[in-house]
Every structure is written in structure tokens, then in C-alpha cells.
Amino acid sequence: MNFRIQPGGSAKTATDVAVPWSSAIVSAPPARMYTPCDKCSSTDADVYMVHDDLWASSGLSGWVCFRCFEKAIGRRLVATDFKSLPGNTDLVYHGPELRDRLGLS
Numbered sequence: 001m002n003f004r005i006q007p008g009g010s011a012k013t014a015t016d017v018a019v020p021w022s023s024a025i026v027s028a029p030p031a032r033m034y035t036p037c038d039k040c041s042s043t044d045a046d047v048y049m050v051h052d053d054l055w056a057s058s059g060l061s062g063w064v065c066f067r068c069f070e071k072a073i074g075r076r077l078v079a080t081d082f083k084s085l086p087g088n089t090d091l092v093y094h095g096p097e098l099r100d101r102l103g104l105s
């Protein structure tokens, strides 16, 4: 079974990425999803979801790592920029820097 997720939000032009259900949700600790960033190709591109207005202000679409997103908006992300969704919690793997921005560390 697969489900589809995208970082950032609701842009209809965003590229959805199919992620195996078992590795995203069931594993404990969660498995890292190596989906490269559409912009810089970095594999350090863990899932996150920011509020729709912030995502829209970036002008970005697709799967974009938080570093490229921060460059686009010209500032560092803070915990209040993220939606209250499972994809922004410990249910999903996030690298140390993204965890810091999410307020998980």
C-alpha cells in the first residue's frame, strides 16, 4: 500500500512522491526516506510541511529540501512555520538540523 505526500503543502503542480506505507509510518524508529531535493539534488531532503501561505510565498513547487526552502524565503525556518501534522513529528524521520527547526530536539 502506498500513500502520497509532498513537502510544503497544497500546490497542485507539486510532484507527489510515492512512499511505502510501511517505511513511513509503521517502522519504529522511522526509516529515512531518501528522496532527493528537486532543486539541489541533495538526499538530505526529509519531509516537512509548512503553512500554505508560507509555501506559496516561496514560489517553489515539487519536493524541495528545507535548506533550499530557507534560501527561497530568505530566512531560517522556526517551529511555528510548520503545520501540526504527523509529517512534522517523530512519526517521520528528520535529520538533526530539520529537527531543530521543527522544535523536536
Ligand SMILES: [Zn+2]
Pocket: 037, 038, 039, 040, 041, 042, 064, 065, 066, 067, 068, 069
Ligand atoms: Zn535542496
